[in-house]
Amino acid sequence: MSLVKRVAYFIGLPVLLIALWWLLTLGPTNFFVPKPLKLAETFWTVWASDRIRTDFLPSIIRLFIGLAASIVLGVVLGVLIGTYRWLRSLTEPILEFFRAIPPPVLVPLLMLLIGINDQMKIVVIIAGAIWPVLLNTVEGVRAVDQVLSDTSATYGITGFARLRYLVLPGASPQIMAGVRQCLSIGLILMVISEMFGSSSGLGFTIVLFQRGFAIPEMWSGIAVLGLIGIGLSFVFRGVEGRALGWYHGLREMQRDS
């Protein structure tokens, strides 16, 4: 497909939708839906300001710490539980229960136990975002190919080497799928943790706007969240593409055959 065609497909529908939005708001200002230009203007005034320092950055930093901790803990625990069958049997019902608890519900609980501070917000993120990583890691570790495992055993690749050369790379597609879900859950929890009794952060700011009926400002906040989500997705795809290049190649081969 030529470059022109590709660009056309890429921006076609979005441009169409934006044009529609512009057309529909041509008349007098609607309470709920701001005009596109007004939104862009508001976005700039609200966010290209001190807000970056006071609200945006702290939220993002908490998000990253929470995500990093979720991924590391999730993988470590996942490897342990996936490797030792007795450990998996022991923990399975409890894990099944905890993962079924909607994470936002833990916010009041953690507020009680830890108080309203950065630690609480980070723990909330971990409490929800760890599950897809942990569960997917367990599955990935268990699904190691038997022939590959036998081969490793015959060449004396055991213990730590086995983990490094066989188990982790083998489980990485599954783990990556878990990380992707972890990112979206983490973002949601970051916002929610800030909507309760917080005094700064993205979630707090958006609720503030909404309560004050500052609608265009509220939409700009929503747009920021959307952009963060898209940004994370972008970064993830880059990392996943590099780390799982072999996997995509392999699947393409299998699909063509």
Place this chain on the structure above:
Amino acid sequence: MTVNELTLTKTNPVTETNGSAPSPMLSVQGLKKVYQVGDGEIEAVRDLTFDVAAGELVCLVGPSGAGKTTLLKCIAGLLTPTSGVVQLAGKTVTEPPKAMAVVFQEYGRSLFPWMTVQDNVELPLKNQRVPKAERQQLVNDALAAVELSHVPKSYPWQLSGGMQQRVAIARAVAYKPKVMLMDEPFAAVDAQTRADLEDLIRSIWKKLGVTILFVTHDIDESVYLGERVIILSNSPTVVQDDLTIDLPEQRDQLETRSSPRFTDLRSRVYEQIQLAKSRALTGPTAVPRKNQKP
């Protein structure tokens, strides 16, 4: 190449014990494997006893379901036998021994898909902490031996089936084992490639002087490749027959396979297999080697 030419006796670098027969490289004694299935048991292997001398190329043939894979896994130390003993160079095998390399049938699943050909061949050496320069040399030599020097940076799944199996063989070769176990390695490969690979194995075997135990269900292949063919019975498995292949050392796909002696031996093996399929032998029998050299 006449029928009357005897096999030349090879001088092998074997541990000699005061003039008595050199101790075998691989020794299987009374091997038995019983599986617990549900409420009952399945006796896969009843009693296998045979030896493989150092530097020999022995083929194992048997009807499907004869427990060949079970046997191989026990020898490789991947399965614990119910009773009986496997010894490699005099030491009992309890876990995968260091001096042994295995080439599996499913080449697609025995090579690491996240590593290049070069990395795959190198991995066992890296794991043994062989220094880098030496590793590099071994890898290059091994890839040259299997004629794959031109694809070191490719991924296994980018290669054809035959090439993938060559990589697996190169990996085993670079590892410099004393014994190579091969579990129907060419069963999943097309006939033309199989012929090339068979010749490859023989040439590697001759060059390295390594001991090879080659499991196959292909009768022709077993006779073409082996110095000896051990025929297994149906499950519960025992050794049904042990045949010395007195074909000439230089073998050729066309000439050897059309020679009368080949046809003879081949028929012999085929008969035995038919026999194996039609009856279940009771009682252990360690069958002595036929055509024993004086």
Place this chain on the structure above:
Amino acid sequence: MSGKRLSEPLLGVVGILLFLAGWEAVPRLGLVSARFLPPASTVLVQLVNYVGQASFWGDVGQTMLSWALGLAISIVAAVVLGLTIGSSRFLGRATHSTIEFLRPIPSVALIPLAVLLFGIKMESSLLLVIYASFWQVLLQVLYGVQDVDPVADNTAKSYGLGRIARVRYVVWPTVLPYLMTGVRLASAVALILAITAELVIGSPGLGKQIGLTQSGGAVAEMYALIVATGLIGVLINVGVRMVERRVLTWHPSVRSETFA
């Protein structure tokens, strides 16, 4: 190895007991103040109390209604849209960038909007549930359509099967396992969003109760409701998995979940 290996379900029960024992011990030993973490027994008693109350079941019903309704609507919408987009290469290409843009937008971003539009009525919950579940199912349906064997499709075309017939005989069986995966994921997400909406916005349901007990300082009650939510979640997960297995047992290819 000495002794018989404990069977797996038994180990699971042991795990649960160990956890409960720990939960009982920690507040009683004063490691964490009982005011913030009541012992397991207290919470379980409170839970049993709730089970006897009509209002509790009213809340459960509310949450389940939002969940079920939102899930149903999003599944229908996603299947229709997914099959439509998937059936045409042009549509697939044209919508790809938009879908990739919209999909990572977190559902919580819609909370202020929901409040503006519907206040604290059930519709707020519905909005969030539908939004989040829709994407889960849509993506899986799109994967499924992508997986349709072009050879089978072409064969059907050459036998004169029209579009609808092809969807019924070629596309649908391929898409079904993916759809089930999507439904499974969406079921869990729908519960999370329903409870979240109730908690944050205050629309009727268990989530709202949890918020009330927390602000009212009824700690044991709050824990009991959280446990109840978890149990409901487990039931949903188990139930959906059973349905998935039943629907797909006669399906020759039970696929594993597509990665990413």
